[in-house]
Amino acid sequence: MYLSKRLTRARNLFVAVVNGVMTWIILIIAPLGLMAVIINTLLVVVASYVSATLADRVVRYLQPTEQRAELLGQSRSDLAQTRDDHDLDRGNCF
Secondary structure (H helix, E strand, O other): OOOOHHHHHHHHHHHHHHHHHHHHHHHHHOOOOHHHHHHHHHHHHHHHHHHHHHHHHHHHHHOOHHHHHHHHOOOHHHHHHHHHHOOOOOOOOO
């Protein structure tokens, strides 16, 4: 499955925010000062984003190069040539 860099970044940010919200809820219940809760929550958000991004890079590195090339698709010139080769002859229909 191929995900664009933009979609991957959005997914990682979403994961980080969800982890931060869960951490916020857990820490707000604990008897800590508000500053400690805020700092811990921000650290969890940053750590979640970094770890998800690193995991994506490892997965991208481990993918076979053939699959990466296949996912990138054909270049525009190859695509134009393919279209020209497969055009229908639309001569007079009548």
